[in-house]
Amino acid sequence: MPQTLGAVASFLVMVAPGIVFELLRERRRAGYKESPFREAARVALGSLTFTLLSCALLIGTGALVRAVFRTDVVVPLDRLVTEGAAYARSHLTLVVTSVVAELALACALAALADRLLAHRGREITSVRRQTAWHQVFRHDRPPGTVPWVHVHLTDGTSFFGFLRSHTASGPPDEREIVLEGTSLTYLGTPLDGGDEHVEEVIGERWARVVVPANQIKYLRIQYRDRVTGELVAVRRG
Helix, strand or coil, X not given: CCCCHHHHHHHHHHHHHHHHXXXXXXXXXXXXXXXXXXXXXXXXXXXXXXXXXXXXXXXXXXXXXXXXXXXXXXXXXXXXXXXXXHHHHHCHHHHHHHHHHHHHHHHHHHHHHHHHHHHHHHHCCCCCCCCHHHHHHHHCCCCCEEEEEEEEECCCCEEEEEXXXXXXXXXXXXCEEEEEEEEEEEEECCCCCCCCCEEEECCCCCCEEEEEHHHEEEEEEEEEECCCCCECCXXXX
C-alpha cells in the first residue's frame, strides 16, 4: 500500500484512466457479475495501457519542442532518471505540470477509446455483454416510446402494463420488473378468490406491480407512443 503522499498521488494517477474507462463503459451497457480480481485486473490493464500511451506522446512532443525551441515543456526522462529527486526538487512546477498533463491525456485517451468502441458496438451487434431485458427495454426501444409489457407467470396468470423499471443486471433469479399505468391489467383467477378465469383492469386501484423474474415464464413487448399511446412499429434488423 502507498505510504507517502507522493506515493498515493502516483497510485491515483496510475489507476484513474482505467477507472474513467470503466465508468464510461458502464454508462453504455448493463453491468454483469464478475469477480473482484477480474474487475481490478481490467482497471489496472486499462490504466497501464492509457498511461504508457500518454507518456509516449508527451515524451515525443517534449523532445520535438526541445529540439526546436531549446526549452522543456515536459519533464525530460533522461534527466529525471539520472538526477532523480534533485531534479524534481529544482523543477517542481515542471514536474507537477507534466504529471497533470499526463493524467489529462491518459483520461482523454480512455474517453476516445470508449467512443471508438461505442461506434463499433453500434455496427457489430451479434455479441453483447448485456441482458436480453436491457436489449429490448432500452436499446431496441424507438425514441419517444415506452414499452408495453405482457408478463406471463409460471402459474398461468398474466399482467399487462407500461414498464416502470427493471433490474438491469445481476443473477437472473434476483431480477425484478415493475409495471404501471391506468391500463394495468391482470389476467387469471380473481385476485379476491374464486376459480373462474377473469380479466381485470387494476390500474385505478393499484399504482405498481412488482414481479420477480423467477416467477416469469416469458415476456412480450410492444412499444407505444409516450403521448398518444399508439403502437409504434419496430425497425427490423
